[in-house]
Every structure is written in C-alpha cells, then in structure tokens.
Amino acid sequence: MGTQGDSTSTARGMWLWPVGVLVGFPIGGYIADLVVDGVDSVGAALAAGLIAGAVIGAAEWFALRRWISWLWIPATSAGLALGLATGAALVDYGIDRGDVVIIGAATGVGVGVLQALVLAQRRIPGAFWWAVANPPAWALGWFVTSYVITTNVDERFPNFGASGAIVFGLLTWLVLAVLFRAATPEVPGPAAR
Secondary structure, three states: OOHHHHHHHHHHHOOHHHHHHHHHHHHHHHHHHHHHOOOOOHHHHHHHHHHHHHHHHHHHHHHHOOOOOOOHHHHHHHHHHHHHHHHHHHOOOOOOHHHHHHHHHHHHHHHHHHHHHHHHHOOOOOHHHHHHHHHHHHHHHHHHHHHHOHHHHHOOOOOOOHHHHHHHHHHHHHHHHHHHOOOOOOOOOOOOO
8 A cells, every 4th residue: 555545544543633632622721721810921831831731642642542652741741831931921921813823833842842752752753743843733723713712812721722723633633644654553551551
C-alpha cells in the first residue's frame, strides 16, 4: 500500500484524536477558569496553564496512547503553562482578537515543542514538524473562538473552547496521521494502562 493509503488508514485509526481534543479543551479551560478565575497575571497564567494542560494532555494521551507515552500529559501541562504565561505577558493580558492570536501562537510554541520532545523520545519520524504545526494551529483556534465563543475571550480562559477545538483537532489530526503513518503502534503494557 502506498503512502496515501497508509496516511488514510492511520487517520482512521486515530479517530479518537479530534474527540479527545473536543472534550479536553472545553473541560480543561472551564476547570482552570473555575480555579484561577481569568488569566490576568503571570501566576494565574502558570496555574491555569498547568490545570488546563493536564486535562487536555490526558484527553489527548488517551486518544494517542497506542503511539505515545504518558509523558505527553506533563509535557502538555508544562508547555501550556509556559506558553500561556509568555503569550499573555507579551500582550499585557489583553483580550483583543490580535492579542488572543498571539497568546495562541506562544502557547502553541510551548505545547508543540514539549510534545514534540515526547514524540522524538518515541522515535516518531518528523517529530519536529509537530512543533512547527502547533503555533499556527493554536493561533487559529483562538481566532475562531474570538468570533464564535467570545465568553472564553472575555473571561480570559487559558485556552480556546469547542469551536476552536474543532478546527484545531481536525488540522492536527492530519499532521499526526502523516507523522504516525510510519510508526508502529505500541501495545500498552500493564504500567501504561
């Protein structure tokens, strides 16, 4: 079977990815917002990023557990915290459309780089491209949310909501399908379950 067929079957095998993203992003952002009540300082950004990132990372890991280790969860949590803190500080905690796009791009750098390290540790070919794809995907997620679910923006959520998650999930699903097409899924051992 050629590359096109391999990518298609891998994408079908990863059908849980967009579902995990769609579940993880709104729930993670909501829980973080309940605890932190808006990203308006470095401390709030770090705390909200750690909380939302842990929930998002767990949902994503569940979808990808055949290919990646549990380290995806702390990588996502730390990456979201660092990226969000950096991005929010860059725009002085602003919430205009351009501000949230910059916050998204910075968050995508943090998350993408740390998640790419997890992929590289598992010897996923082209893991670098995951780090490259995340900043624009996160920025686009916030851009979409800024038009659809403005409450997330107004309340200074740490991540975009369901509308942005749908776009993010579908775009990154394609990237992951290409990355994983050559990777052999691992059968989780007793410790991974």
